[in-house]
Amino acid sequence: MKIKLFPTLNSVEEEDLKGTTAVVIDVLRATSVITTAVYNGCLDVVPVLEIEDALTYKNEEVLLGGERRGFKIEGFDLSNSPLEYNRQNVEGKRIVFTTSNGTRAIIKAKYCDTILIGSMLNAKYLADFVVKNGSDINIICSGTDGNFSIDDFLCAGKIIYEINKLKETDMTDFATLAYLTYMNNRENIFEYLKYASHYKYMMSIGLEEDIKYCFKEDILDVVPYFKDGSIKKYPL
Template sequence: MRINLIPSIEYIKEEEMEGKNVVVIDVLRATSVITTALYNGASEVVTAVEIDEALKYKDENTLLGGERRALKIDGFDFSNSPIEYSREAVFGKRIVLTTTNGTKAINKSMRAEKIFIGCMMNGKAAAKKIIEYDKDAFIVCAGTYGKFSLDDFICAGKIINDAVEEKDVQIDDFAAAALLSYRDNRDDVISYVKNAYHYKYLISIGLEDDIKYCFREDVFDVVPEYRNGSIRL
């Protein structure tokens, strides 16, 4: 099998995903939110590209989460901070999520056979999941406003590292670069991510705790999967 890395949503060619498996990454913060919410007992996560689309889902069992420019959307229950999605807040609830980057990346991956949600916190489990199915896979980095982002890149490198340690797989050059970046910086990933534009912006609006939360490795053994219109465990 072969693992290919897509460095941002602008590089997605949807027809190439036919029959392949995909892991979508938006480590800061959408895929970290999705993984956290489902681990904490949310019944499902529905992704919406636009705010108006998300608002249509609102009912007594549905909570709205998301951001624009990393800030909470007026009238929503949550921002895009995974720390907010505690078991007490989300257990048994449907979450509808709309974000600047991550939900768009998921939407553009719909032609894949299977879509998994990856982040640092479930990286090893995500790697095992794509190895388990033993077919060519794409790792899709959401990026930041359509552009390459170091934070997603090193997260992809972590998942690729865990995959190649599990099985002898082929990887493309982008994947190899991400793998080497992770291996060179695995002892202090945060120092690497400090060079990212998105990191600096989140710090500027007071979200350092979110960054620390999202870059914990392998604290969850669950891999959310998109199927039949929503993301579930």
């Protein structure tokens, strides 16, 4: 089983993905939101690129969620805080979702055969799934505004660490680096996270509670699966 890790969305080429299994990560916060919403019983999450795309759903029975620059979008029902995606708000609902980085990465991954959503919240369960599935995997860190982001990298390291607990793998050097960084710092991962520029930005706009939640490990036993334009709990 081979593991390849992409540092940013921009580092992924269509040809890298065709016919593969991908795990997409935007741990602060898009893929943590999606994992939470799917766990809490939403009907599905529909990722879209632009605010205008989301607004075309406005009159349907949907919730519009997402952010730009970390803030809730005007006219939307929900922000990009995973704490809003509780069972009371989302159960049985379709969520149309657009964010600066994560939803772009998910949509870019459409060339893959299998697209899974990764976060700290579901890392262990996701690792179980991919090991049982047995395919080689590409892990895509969304990054922040096109740049590498330490937060996504640590989450990738956690997922790779959980996979390697179950099965020996053949990793690229970049996947190995993520594995070692997580493994060597896992007792104080939150301290390591503080070096991430995206952490500093989120703290500056008052999102400390969201960050703390997004770095809880293995609390949601769910694998969100993207197929035919929407994300649902696996098995579909």
